[in-house]
Amino acid sequence: MFDALTDRLSGVFDGLTGKGSLSEKDVSSALREIRVALLEADVALDVVKQFIADIKPKAVGESVIRSVKPGQQVIKIVHDGLVEMLGGGEEAQGLRIDNVPAVIMMAGLQGSGKTTTTGKLAKRLKEHERKKVLIASLDVYRPAAMKQLEILAGQVGVDSLPIMDGQMPVDIAKRAVNAAKLGGYDVVILDTAGRTTLDEQMMGEAASVADVSNPSETILVADALTGQDAVETARRFDERLKLTGLILTRMDGDGRGGAALSMRAVTGLPIKFLGTGEKSDGLEVFDATRIAGRILGQGDVVSLVEKAAAEIDQEKAEKMAKKMAKGIFDLEDLAEQFKQMERMGGLGGLMGMLPGAKKAKQAMDAQGLDDRVLKRQHAVIMSMTPKERAKPALLNASRKKRIAAGAGVEVSEVNKVLKMHKQMAGMMKKMGKGGMKQMAKAMGAMGQGGLPGGQSMDPAALQDMAGKMGGGLPGLGGPGMPGGMGGLPGLGGPRGGKKK
Numbered sequence: 001m002f003d004a005l006t007d008r009l010s011g012v013f014d015g016l017t018g019k020g021s022l023s024e025k026d027v028s029s030a031l032r033e034i035r036v037a038l039l040e041a042d043v044a045l046d047v048v049k050q051f052i053a054d055i056k057p058k059a060v061g062e063s064v065i066r067s068v069k070p071g072q073q074v075i076k077i078v079h080d081g082l083v084e085m086l087g088g089g090e091e092a093q094g095l096r097i098d099n100v101p102a103v104i105m106m107a108g109l110q111g112s113g114k115t116t117t118t119g120k121l122a123k124r125l126k127e128h129e130r131k132k133v134l135i136a137s138l139d140v141y142r143p144a145a146m147k148q149l150e151i152l153a154g155q156v157g158v159d160s161l162p163i164m165d166g167q168m169p170v171d172i173a174k175r176a177v178n179a180a181k182l183g184g185y186d187v188v189i190l191d192t193a194g195r196t197t198l199d200e201q202m203m204g205e206a207a208s209v210a211d212v213s214n215p216s217e218t219i220l221v222a223d224a225l226t227g228q229d230a231v232e233t234a235r236r237f238d239e240r241l242k243l244t245g246l247i248l249t250r251m252d253g254d255g256r257g258g259a260a261l262s263m264r265a266v267t268g269l270p271i272k273f274l275g276t277g278e279k280s281d282g283l284e285v286f287d288a289t290r291i292a293g294r295i296l297g298q299g300d301v302v303s304l305v306e307k308a309a310a311e312i313d314q315e316k317a318e319k320m321a322k323k324m325a326k327g328i329f330d331l332e333d334l335a336e337q338f339k340q341m342e343r344m345g346g347l348g349g350l351m352g353m354l355p356g357a358k359k360a361k362q363a364m365d366a367q368g369l370d371d372r373v374l375k376r377q378h379a380v381i382m383s384m385t386p387k388e389r390a391k392p393a394l395l396n397a398s399r400k401k402r403i404a405a406g407a408g409v410e411v412s413e414v415n416k417v418l419k420m421h422k423q424m425a426g427m428m429k430k431m432g433k434g435g436m437k438q439m440a441k442a443m444g445a446m447g448q449g450g451l452p453g454g455q456s457m458d459p460a461a462l463q464d465m466a467g468k469m470g471g472g473l474p475g476l477g478g479p480g481m482p483g484g485m486g487g488l489p490g491l492g493g494p495r496g497g498k499k500k
Helices: 003-017 024-040 047-059 072-084 115-129 145-156 169-183 200-213 228-241 258-267 287-296 301-311 316-326 331-343 344-351 357-366 373-380 386-390 397-408 411-447 460-470
Strands: 102-107 133-137 189-190 218-223 243-250 271-276 282-287
Touching: 003 024, 003 072, 003 287, 024 047, 024 072, 047 072, 047 258, 072 258, 072 287, 102 228, 115 133, 115 145, 115 189, 115 243, 115 282, 133 145, 133 169, 169 189, 169 200, 200 228, 218 228, 228 258, 228 460, 243 258, 258 271, 258 287, 316 331, 331 373, 331 386, 331 411, 344 397, 373 397, 373 411, 397 411
Parallel strands: 102 189, 102 218, 133 189, 218 243, 243 271
Antiparallel strands: 271 282
16 A cells, blocks of 8 residues: 555655755755655645645754754654644544444445455454454345355354344344344444445435444445545545544555545544455554554554564464574474465565565565565475475485475475575574564564654664674564564575575
């Protein structure tokens, strides 16, 4: 998400940070470029005007022009402005689920991903909030909509309201609330019917459902790919339902991100979550500071740590941590790294959360690295015997030939995997000798909201730390860490692994 905007802004900031001093003309020119970049990202014109008006006095002030690092000062001002635009200046608002049962009403147009998001939200409430959840479909118009939600409920492990033919949405809502009270549920989520366009019948029905269910949260699910149409949809729904928050879906397919940047400023409503992909765990808590960091290419290491904690098997992580503490890292461990990376979104997903993501992606492209490479390398390891994976030194020429044939690759691919393993094994030994403690300390600081003074970690510091630890991008696992990732395989050796 935000790829196009990130690329454009990175170009603007590269020009600023490359200068030892900045004139007012330099800053004004950069602000014009930022304005164009935001408009091209489909951010609402009024929002862009207000954003530039807010940051311009600070950006062209004496504190920037005479700063030791004026380019960095401008970036910080733009970052703070983005956070404010996204609602980060206010205290983060979670879901209000104080009442028992708390009713969450999901509204939106047909095709916005409302039903899928209902399943994702139910899963999140069950697993992260430890709530007993009941979900109910009020969509009596779309064929098989109720059955779809019933199947989703089974997949995410929550209960769904039994389907009764002939009932209308208001009656289903009443039955769902009563069932939640009798069944001791903490939360009941109502998946209302959508239409292809806004119409009075739809709005009237949704308002009636709200009247009988008295929801704690009335959330609009909007498709980010519709851009400014999503903003208008939110405005119209809010007029009739008094929305309490927004969930933007298909954010992974929106390279511009204008809807997300406009929504908060235009409607005044908080964005609660961002939906990505079709999988049941593809629901990300919206955090203005982290999103602003991603847009400006500063990464989002905190989210990466959280994702590691959620996706990585704790038992396996602990076993690997013990091995890493002893400096042991075999091919079985490397195969596990590949699987963990795939669960966490693959190379592309991980790179997008690390500082300097744009340059990292460019390096990956230059080396021909993508998720297909990881799958191919995983296939190579799986073609080995358990004994060979434990003791790579056994792999002579004939064994390599057999493994290559089994994986459907050339022998050179087998050699690449072995070379990568050797590099990572060396890195693990250095981590076992104390490097991991340095990593854990740095990541812990970011997990607490940044470094002393409220400043985020400098990407250059991360790169320097990676270099000291022996190469490549640092991992997220090991003793005291939430996951078992010992590094990001496929990115080569010391200082990022230059192609040879």
